[in-house]
Amino acid sequence: MTAFGRRGWCPDAWRPMMAGDGLIVRVKPRFARLTRPQVEALADLAGRFGSGALDLTNRANLQIRGVREGGWRELLAALVDNGLVDEDPEAEGRRNVLVAPGWKPGDETARIAEALLARLSELPRLPGKMGLAVDTGASAVLTACPADFRIERAEGGGLLIRLDGRESGVAVHAEEAADRVLDLARWFIESGGIAAGRASRHLAPLPAWAMGKSRPVRTSLRCDPGYGVPFGRIAATSLVELMDVTGAAALRITPWRRIHPESSVAPPVAGFLLGTDDPLLRTDGCPGAPDCPSSSVETRELAARLAPHISGRLHVSGCAKGCARSRPSDVTLTGRDGAFDLAFGARAGDPPAHRGLSAEQLIAHFGAS
Ligand code: SF4
Incomplete structure (x- = not known):
């Protein structure tokens, strides 16, 4: 079911939002990563069904702009076929898992995100804008990005789970992180969090097991600025060009309007900003x-x-x-x-x-x- 034009919720591919230039169809790349076939499919579909433009969001998602109502269902089916949208609308709505874009195969961010994605159906029904962040690199880089339940690197070197808005969290092992997220989400609902809408506005005392003094490691250093996208808007075909020029096997989408090709070279590419000075x-x-x-x-x-x-x-x-x-x-x-x-x-x-x-x-x- 869809309701074009409703306001106040996060649009996704199954529930697109009507804007002045047509429907906005959101794509949430798993692990913030797009493979070459997915990038080519996006470029083709955005041009055929939409205006050809994509917006990058602060949740590391992409929005296909200017989609005509008559083409939406066909576009949706193609996105599902390309592994860009879940075939189950309920699962797609729950899949709000932000990952630190520097993850490596098999590292803690990847393993925890995988465990969470496999268990999303166990989450209680949360307000639509709520999401999770898996941010277990050397320091937390997603602190300013929207998320409600955060798994981060603790100052002591281990991991912690933290409710957004609280200074500290509780230590957790990677293997139990998904369980603790589910526990925290259930507590959020049972303690009346729905009325608050977001974790940062929910001031109820945490249960004893979730209270801890573990603080995330934070740094202002951000290596590899990647390719900046002015205002977060880019022609979908430019992503193909980015892969061609850099020889990347895949692209990582960041929540700060930058794209990191999986490549060891970074030559200039039309439409993107290199460096940090522009x-x-x-x-x-x-x-x-x-x-x-x-x-x-x-x-x-x-x-x-x-x-x-x-x-x-x-x-x-x-x-x-x-x-x-x-x-x-x-x-x-x-x-x-x-x-x-x-x-x-x-x-x-x-x-x-x-x-x-x-x-x-x-x-x-x-x-x-
Ligand atoms: S996109 Fe701009 S004009 Fe439209 S609702 Fe948001 S802030 Fe307002």
């Missing part, structure tokens, strides 16, 4: 008008124009919802009634310093003309 890499902009019906303003062209003239992080949001970034930015523009509100150190929709500015006024104000 101002677009510190710029967020949702699709805005006309793609999103909630927006009365164009967003990304303006963001690209302003980005080189702004030090720090820029966020241009089509409306106060702030889909592109939930955290504060140095400069934030929020669309409202065909103009922009300008705020500093703020989230989209926060009280602005200046109201009702046109794109031209902003371009002049930041010296981008």
Whole structure:
């Protein structure tokens, strides 16, 4: 069953959401990895059934944009055939498992994620936006990415399981991690978590077995920046080109709008940003008008124009919802009634310093003309 156009839930391939440019069909690559045949299939399907564009999400998923209603079922069947979507809608809805993209075959992240994926049917019914993060590399890299139950590397070297929003978690062995996630999910439901909606908002005291003082190892270091995708939007055919040029056997999708080819070389590829210096890499902009019906303003062209003239992080949001970034930015523009509100150190929709500015006024104000 589907309900095009409903708001307030995470769309997936079985429950696509209607946007201004057509349906959004979400693909959740297992282990955040796309093989060559899957990339080729995506490029073909996105062009045949949609606009040809893909969006990368902050859960390391891909969204096929501009899908025509009449083609959705055929697209869905092809995605299932290519192992990109689960054939069971219920299983697809539960498959919200974020993995640290640097995992290696057989390591703890891979083994735990595999165990979790095999047992998702045992999870109680959780609010649609809830998910899991398996983040057991040398340090936690997914801390800022959306997840509710986290398995991470502990400061002492072992593993821990932590409810999002809590500073510390409880030590756990890799072999029992899936069991503990299921226990924590059941506790979440039994203790009234549904009303809170997300783990970080659920303040009920944890059960004794889940209380611990283990803290995750955190670092600001992020090696291998990979290939950046401005605003997270890319032509699906560009992924094929990325594989061709790098000779990669597969692509890893990250939750920070970057793609890591499984390759030892990193030559420039059209449409992608290499390195970490490009101002677009510190710029967020949702699709805005006309793609999103909630927006009365164009967003990304303006963001690209302003980005080189702004030090720090820029966020241009089509409306106060702030889909592109939930955290504060140095400069934030929020669309409202065909103009922009300008705020500093703020989230989209926060009280602005200046109201009702046109794109031209902003371009002049930041010296981008
Ligand atoms: S922030 Fe508003 S305008 Fe932008 S994509 Fe989200 S709902 Fe649409």
